[in-house]
Amino acid sequence: MTLIQKLQNIVTEKFASDDIYVRHAYSRNVHPDLQGVPEYVVRPKDAKEISEILKIANEENIPVIPRGGGDCEWGGSIATGDVGIILDMKRMDNIVNLDEENLICTVEAGISWGKLNEYLSRFGLYTGCMGPGSGLTASIGGGISHHSVGAGGCAKYGACTNQLVSLEVVLPTGEIIETGSQANKFSKFPFNRFGNGPDLTGLFCGDNGIYGVKTTVSLQVFPKPPFANYKTFLCPRNSAEVVAQIFTEIRQKGIDVYDAMYIDEILIKLGTNTFGMYPMFEHLKRKRGIVFYVVEANSEQELEEKVKQLDKIFLNKKCEDLGPEISNGNFAKWQYTEGQWQTYHNCWGIIPVFENITTECFTPINSFPKILKDIEVWDMENEENMKKIEKIAGFRPISGTGVVPLVNGNNVELTCGFTTFGCYHDGEYHEIIKDINLKLWKSLLTLVLKHGVQFYMMGNIPSRLMVEVGAYTSEYYNLMKSIKKTLAPHKILSSGKFDFWEDD
Ligand SMILES: Cc1cc2nc3c(=O)[nH]c(=O)nc-3n(C[C@H](O)[C@H](O)[C@H](O)COP(=O)(O)OP(=O)(O)OC[C@H]3O[C@@H](n4cnc5c(N)ncnc54)[C@H](O)[C@@H]3O)c2cc1C
Structure with missing residues (x-):
């Protein structure tokens, strides 16, 4: 029997x-x-099917590579x-159970953050951390596999793995x-993560x-x-330092x-002048960095108190309140009420x-302005390669940062990198762009890594780079x-990552 027949026997021909x-x-x-073009694609319906696929x-x-929404930026x-x-x-992508009394929801790992939160909202609930900015397509299983964070709620609730x-x-x-409470087979329902031995x-x-x-x-x-x-708020000059x-x-x-x-x-x-991403900022005379906050409360009085404290911090640093409505430039209102999973999509499109x-990466708050300064220097040092891309694409790549949210503890998620081009221009494929992009990517990953940051997405190249460096x-x-070798003696499951078999 061929391998495809064996796989179809498990999940049916359709899947x-x-x-x-x-x-x-x-x-x-x-x-x-x-x-990487795989040899086979399989779409299982449950853990039992996955178990049979892995045994085969x-x-x-x-090798087998799990894929949720496929939104990983690092392959x-x-x-x-x-x-x-x-x-x-x-x-x-099913909801298995909502335990309203104990506030625990059990889902299949392929469900998206968007679908789960739409369901929870019917009960006045949410996931706290709303997952990553890609949450309309990205899955809970992918988020947990990355420690994702970013779509909202991450200053209060931390990364999605915290919950x-x-x-x-x-x-x-x-x-x-x-795992967790379910490591005790007598436990009737999930209730706690820690205990029953190591985590x-x-x-x-x-x-x-x-x-x-991860299946459930x-x-x-x-x-x-x-x-x-x-x-x-509109930031004053030197906005990264002020925001930190x-x-x-x-x-x-x-x-x-x-x-x-x-x-x-x-x-x-x-985003405002050239690409129409931010219509709410078009009226601003001075286009500078912006910073915002969202705060929640259980009473008007509690809310008022928190707003007072926060305003004092922002205004003391000479930040300028843009006004209450989205049309005034209140991005925070758009983000919280409408744009939860859209902020980052704008950047990609x-x-x-x-x-x-x-x-x-994740990095301490007080380190991110210095990293951004070093990226500016890196950009200048790589002028020659940037120019080569500009010559073909008609536009110079741009490096720096996009959106920087406050996350767990005293850390930020620093979405830095560079925006460049694919290889097709005027109907022609330019391999040289790919070569330069990959060279620049590795060089910038190394520079950022040496600041002692934590990467959380790991494709083949970055995970091996960490080992190489x-x-x-x-x-x-x-x-x-x-x-890895104990759990996967036959190199099955995302085995290119981290170069674990380099000496075999
Ligand atoms: C527009 C956009 C915005 C983004 N914003 C953010 C952001 O704000 N914060 C952030 O952290 N990331 C962000 N990302 C990156 C990425 O989307 C997230 O990290 C997301 O959580 C990945 O989920 P996914 O389901 O797409 O995972 P995939 O890309 O499918 O997989 C990610 C990794 O997890 C593994 N995996 C997936 N499912 C399982 C499973 N069930 N069991 C075991 N392993 C599994 C995969 O093998 C892979 O290694 C963004 C990406 C885009 C394109």
Whole structure:
């Protein structure tokens, strides 16, 4: 029996394919220069099917790559080389249970943040952290695999893994386990993450799909507070430094802001004057960086008190309140009431052929202005390569940052990198653009990494780069590697990442 027949026996003919068109449809994420055409695409319906698929993959020695929404910016959910099986999780998008009394929701891992929150909103609930900015398509399983954060609520609730209670995971060899409270088989429903021995849920958080396939996820959910306020401010000059001071003060004063976010001057200028991304800023005479906050409360009085404290911080730093309505420039209101999962999509879709190559990371608040300064210097040092791209594309790549939200603790998610072009121009394919893009990407990843930041998306190239640059101590790296080799002795499951088999 051929492999495709074996796969079709498990999931039916409709949900396993080796058709070239289907395979190409799964060959990319959003990075313009990374592609891997898989040999097979399979769309399982449950953990049992995934277990059978993985057992066959072990017998046949063929890699498997889980894929949720496919929104990874670093090629994490595409095939490494033109081999392997893509395991498309998006058929598994059901809500398994909402425990309204204990405020815990159990879902299949392929469900999107948008679909889950639409469902929860009927009960006056939300997920707290609303997942990543790509949450209309990105899955809960992908978010947990990345420690995603960014779509809203991350200053108050932290990354989406903070809310995690338990997971059902299919291990690379096909065994199915449950973690957290569910490690005790007598537990009737998920209720807590920690206990029953070590935190094995944590092993699969941010693992980028290397240690197992998450099939069911139980998350804490929260009542959405009835009151909220949102204000947007124009920054003074040197806005990154000023914003870093504002974010630090918010944390030092212990104000439980729901969101605080910075969008830098270049993005505001280009996005408003050239690309029509920000109609709410068109009327502004001075286009500078903007910063905003969103705050929630259970009473008007509580809200008023928090707004008073926050306004004082922002106004003391010479930030200018743009007014209450979206048409005044109140981006925060748009973000909280309408744009939750749209803010970042705008950045990706500025104009066709414009492509973002990111080096985004978590970093302490007080470190991000310096990183941005170093990226400016890096940009100048790479003028020659930038010019080569400009000569073909008619536009010079732009480096810097986009949106910087305050996240867990005293940290930000720094969405830095450079915006460049794909290889097709005037009907011609220019391989040289791909070569330059990849060279620049690796160089910028290295520069940012050496600031001691944390990357959370790991495709093949960046995860290997961390090893190459010597970012991990050998003790830490060997521990990760021995866990991988124990769980996946036949190199199944996203095995190109982290270069674990380099000495085999
Ligand atoms: C417009 C846009 C905005 C974005 N905004 C943000 C943001 O604000 N914050 C942020 O963190 N990221 C952001 N991202 C990056 C990315 O979308 C997120 O990290 C997202 O959480 C990925 O989810 P996904 O379902 O698309 O994962 P995929 O890309 O499908 O997969 C991501 C990784 O997880 C693995 N994986 C997926 N599902 C499973 C599973 N069930 N079990 C095991 N492994 C699995 C994959 O193999 C891969 O390694 C953005 C991307 C875009 C295009």
